Amino acid sequence: MSLDLRVYLVLDPALTSGRSPLEIAEAALGGGVTALQLRWKSGPLREMMQLGEALRALCRRYGVPFLINDRVDVAMALHADGVHLGQEDFPPEVARHLLGPQALIGVSARTPAQAQAAEAAGADYLGSGSVFPTASRANPVLIGLEGLAAVVRSTRLPVVAIGGVTPENAAACIRMGAAGVAVISAITQAPDPAAAARALRQAVDEALAERKKRPEGDPG
Amino acid sequence: MSLDLRVYLVLDPALTSGRSPLEIAEAALGGGVTALQLRWKSGPLREMMQLGEALRALCRRYGVPFLINDRVDVAMALHADGVHLGQEDFPPEVARHLLGPQALIGVSARTPAQAQAAEAAGADYLGSGSVFPTASRANPVLIGLEGLAAVVRSTRLPVVAIGGVTPENAAACIRMGAAGVAVISAITQAPDPAAAARALRQAVDEALAERKKRPEGDPG
Numbered sequence: 001m002s003l004d005l006r007v008y009l010v011l012d013p014a015l016t017s018g019r020s021p022l023e024i025a026e027a028a029l030g031g032g033v034t035a036l037q038l039r040w041k042s043g044p045l046r047e048m049m050q051l052g053e054a055l056r057a058l059c060r061r062y063g064v065p066f067l068i069n070d071r072v073d074v075a076m077a078l079h080a081d082g083v084h085l086g087q088e089d090f091p092p093e094v095a096r097h098l099l100g101p102q103a104l105i106g107v108s109a110r111t112p113a114q115a116q117a118a119e120a121a122g123a124d125y126l127g128s129g130s131v132f133p134t135a136s137r138a139n140p141v142l143i144g145l146e147g148l149a150a151v152v153r154s155t156r157l158p159v160v161a162i163g164g165v166t167p168e169n170a171a172a173c174i175r176m177g178a179a180g181v182a183v184i185s186a187i188t189q190a191p192d193p194a195a196a197a198r199a200l201r202q203a204v205d206e207a208l209a210e211r212k213k214r215p216e217g218d219p220g
Numbered sequence: 221m222s223l224d225l226r227v228y229l230v231l232d233p234a235l236t237s238g239r240s241p242l243e244i245a246e247a248a249l250g251g252g253v254t255a256l257q258l259r260w261k262s263g264p265l266r267e268m269m270q271l272g273e274a275l276r277a278l279c280r281r282y283g284v285p286f287l288i289n290d291r292v293d294v295a296m297a298l299h300a301d302g303v304h305l306g307q308e309d310f311p312p313e314v315a316r317h318l319l320g321p322q323a324l325i326g327v328s329a330r331t332p333a334q335a336q337a338a339e340a341a342g343a344d345y346l347g348s349g350s351v352f353p354t355a356s357r358a359n360p361v362l363i364g365l366e367g368l369a370a371v372v373r374s375t376r377l378p379v380v381a382i383g384g385v386t387p388e389n390a391a392a393c394i395r396m397g398a399a400g401v402a403v404i405s406a407i408t409q410a411p412d413p414a415a416a417a418r419a420l421r422q423a424v425d426e427a428l429a430e431r432k433k434r435p436e437g438d439p440g
Contacts, residue, residue: 046308049311073293073296088264090269090294
């Protein structure tokens, strides 16, 4: 499955203001989300797997990659397209061994050193943040736009910016070289998740078009 | 690996009174533990996997099966001998598919219906409890010795009794038909984990020898 990271939704069923995660996912995909990750930090695993089955079918319908946070075994059971791994999660090289060469493997990387280690371990993309303050995570380590740019410069892998990204600041991330933006609450807590996804997609697409016009290496 | 469930230690690093889980495991194996499960409910997965590597080597040295609670991917990564799955954990039939026919798969079963479902799903053994009140779990569902006996009668699989088991009440579990007893705090919180393991092993071995003398079907 090809990797389009422009608008990457991290779906955490604990952060949907009590609304159906599946309905939010469908609205977001309709609005232009290009990748979807299921993140599940607590609660019965069987429920996560049931939701995952439905999300996988939905993502297939939209031709969008479906990834699982941390649980490689769940990704295998659901025939997901891949996994996203934190620095303290399952080691990416072991995930690659278990999932095979076709799987998409993303790794969270806050620093150039983490980015290079993940690249060496066989990651397909990096998630880098928190770029901005965010309500989805208590006391996030902020790297700012400069930290994002440092990670982008350190690796050949595509980098998706995460943490406090909104339609208003998404373009700044793309200007720093990010391949896209990942959001949780900007979509899942939005009154209209489809509209939120559309606004993010538009901001990213416009910034990518703008970036293309500039000679390489010109930060604008 | 053969399945000797007589004294089954569930090692939860959060329940060792601050002592080294590896040292407790070694003392317990020296004292006669016949199976060891690593249970890890929170904290960085990489730490669990490091501890798991060391425990696997230790268990190999003692010729004792090493199982992982819930995380099938971690069991695969560590080349553990199998997994133990709760009712709301990873489905046992999918675990069997991923781990292959040689893996040991245990399933928690509180009722005959759960026991029969687990047997049909390809489990190798059942863990059944809580037989007695226990400090290791908040508000456990108590099944008592009668509940344990009902599970034993409902399945051809070996059943290990769990929940509040001590050297004093272990024999009662064996008399009900259990193949062995599983403990957490009775060993990991004991002042002398080796002595605690020895006392459990002795109680179980004596009750098993006693049970052998009786004609089948005679509850004694």
